[in-house]
Amino acid sequence: MAYGVVIVSHVEQIAEGVKNLISQVAADVPITTAGGTDDHQVGTSMEKIQKAFDDNSADEILAFYDLGSAKMNLEMAIEFTDKQIHLYDVALIEGSYTATALLEAGTKLDDIEVQLKPLKIK
Amino acid sequence: MALTVEQAKTWLEDFYTEIEAQKQYLSDLDTPIGDGDHGNNMARGMTAVHEDISDADFASVSDLFKKVAMDLISKVGGASGPLYGTAFLEMSKTAAGSTELKDLVSAALAGIEKRGKATTNEKTMIDVWSPMAEKLNSDEAVSEADIDQFVESTKDMVATKGRASYLGERSVGHIDPGAMSSGYLLKALVKVGA
Ligand SMILES: Nc1ncnc2c1ncn2[C@@H]1O[C@H](COP(=O)(O)OP(=O)(O)O)[C@@H](O)[C@H]1O
Ligand SMILES: [Mg+2]
Numbered sequence: 001m002a003y004g005v006v007i008v009s010h011v012e013q014i015a016e017g018v019k020n021l022i023s024q025v026a027a028d029v030p031i032t033t034a035g036g037t038d039d040h041q042v043g044t045s046m047e048k049i050q051k052a053f054d055d056n057s058a059d060e061i062l063a064f065y066d067l068g069s070a071k072m073n074l075e076m077a078i079e080f081t082d083k084q085i086h087l088y089d090v091a092l093i094e095g096s097y098t099a100t101a102l103l104e105a106g107t108k109l110d111d112i113e114v115q116l117k118p119l120k121i122k
Numbered sequence: 123m124a125l126t127v128e129q130a131k132t133w134l135e136d137f138y139t140e141i142e143a144q145k146q147y148l149s150d151l152d153t154p155i156g157d158g159d160h161g162n163n164m165a166r167g168m169t170a171v172h173e174d175i176s177d178a179d180f181a182s183v184s185d186l187f188k189k190v191a192m193d194l195i196s197k198v199g200g201a202s203g204p205l206y207g208t209a210f211l212e213m214s215k216t217a218a219g220s221t222e223l224k225d226l227v228s229a230a231l232a233g234i235e236k237r238g239k240a241t242t243n244e245k246t247m248i249d250v251w252s253p254m255a256e257k258l259n260s261d262e263a264v265s266e267a268d269i270d271q272f273v274e275s276t277k278d279m280v281a282t283k284g285r286a287s288y289l290g291e292r293s294v295g296h297i298d299p300g301a302m303s304s305g306y307l308l309k310a311l312v313k314v315g316a
Contacts, residue, residue, distance in 0.1 A: 042157075043199035068284060069201030072237050076195065076204050 003103050004030040004058030006085075007096060008065040008074055010043055012036035014092075018064075022097050026104035032056040044070040049077040053085065060084045062103075062112075064096040068122070090119040125221040125316040130183050131175055134190060136310040138168040144306065151299040155286035159200055160299035167198040167206070183221045187214035201238070201284055202300055205247065208233040223316055224258035227308075231255045238283060245279035245286060245293060247300035254308055266309045273297060273305035 005022070009015040015035025023031055032055045034048035044065075053061060063078075063085050065071050071087070078085045086109070088095055095116055102112045125133075141148070141164045148161030170193040180186040187210045195207030212233030213226045220226075231251040235241070242252045250272040257264050274297065281293035284300070 037199040038196070041199065043159075043163075045199070046195055046204070069204070072201060072204035075237070076208070 002058060002060060003109070004032070004056040004061045005096060005100050005103070006049070006052045006056060006061050006063045007031065007033045007035075007092070008044060008049055008052070008063065008070045009033075009035045009092070010066055010070060012040060014066065018093055018096055021093065022100040025097070026100040029100050029103045030057045031100070044073045046073045046076050046080075049073055050080060053077060053081045053083055056083075058083075061086070062096075062099050063087045064090065064092050064099070066092050071122075088116055088120075089122045090116050091121050095119045125183055125217075125223065125226065125314070127180050127183055127186060129314045129316050130186050130221075131180075133311050133314045134168075134171060134175060134186075136313065137307050138172040140306045140310060141165050141168045141303070144302075148299050148303055151297055151302055155281060155289055155293045155296045156299060157200075157285060160202060160303065163198045163200040163202055164303050167194045167203065170194075170197045182217065184214045184217040187211075187217055202247075202303070204237050205234050205300070208237040209251075212236075221316075223311070224255070224261075227251065227255045227258055227311075240283040243279060244283040245276050245281040245298045245301075246283050247298070247304040249276050249279070249298070250301045250304040250308065264308075264312055266312060269305050269309050269312070273301045276301040 007015045007018045012035035015033035019031050019033050032052040034052040037043040037045045061083055063074055065074055074087055098115050099112050145161035145165045149158050152158050152160035171190050174189055174193055191207045191210035191214060194203055209230035212229040216225050216229035234248060234251055240246045240248050242249055253272045276298040278294060280291055281287045286293045
């Protein structure tokens with residue numbers, strides 16, 4: 001698959017839970033997660049995000065996150081990676097679900113972004 | 123007015139000591155308008171900084187700040203990690219050319235603005251860094267009392283960025299924890315007398 005999805009949350013189980021939910025509609029889309037801090041506490045970690053980028057088999061990634069500080073760590077990780085990352089300020093669950101389902105159906109990125117627009121909440 | 127490596131180390135060690143002493147207070151400030159972790163976040167980051175710099179030699183202020191940035195980015199965990207981390211990364215870049223206080227503080231402010239996309243009057247650490255940079259850039263002396271007043275000014279503001287923004291009007295009446303820790307950092311800087 002040309003595109004992958006990365007889920008970033010302050011909580012490990014939220015990131016895993018969202019992955020669980022969206023992978024049901026997208027068996028072929030590579031999905032990796034970065035949840036919580038390095039010591040399994042609530043928060044986000046740039047290193048975990050970098051690892052989620054690296055571990056994702058796709059070179060172009062759609063990234064989704066929960067709260068503002070996750071975005072800051074995502075943006076730092078984006079500055080450090082060679083992969084092409086698209087970051088969306090949309091509702092985490094609805095946004096990532098929409099994007100993944102459309103990726104699975106082979107939809108073009110432009111058209112996916114049209115669908116994501118009304119889900120922008122931050 | 124240019125900071126030496128020794129002064130920079132003293133600055134950071136003093137900040138580490140202050141964070142250790144005020145850890146509980148910072149987390150208490152973060153409780154009504156946040157998630158009560160700011161003191162612990164900063165202590166985790168500054169402990170790593172302290173361990174990495176206390177016995178190490180640095181060729182330049184730039185190298186020292188780079189190390190500090192990396193520790194804060196990887197250890198802090200909350201929003202303040204990428205914010206302070208970016209501040210020190212930007213100061214590291216600037217320090218390669220100048221370690222004048224006004225240049226360093228302006229670079230840090232630009233980094234925090236870039237990372238957090240906040241501006242003044244949003245009840246964040248910007249409300250301390252911005253007036254500090256302004257005073258230094260107009261070649262005015264900055265006293266510890268001035269910095270206390272920058273910190274205090276966040277009390278009456280409504281938060282529109284960061285976690286506290288979810289509380290809207292309810293955020294009024296509380297000092298912003300990140301403004302308080304930034305106040306400690308800048309007071310420690312003024313104290314080294316560069
Ligand atoms: N977008 C932002 N721009 C500038 N400063 C911010 C922003 N978001 C949060 N802050 C600062 O970070 C502080 C909170 O830090 P901390 O408690 O460590 O992180 P978190 O909010 O993730 O728990 C706030 O008090 C505020 O000063
Ligand atoms: Mg907090």
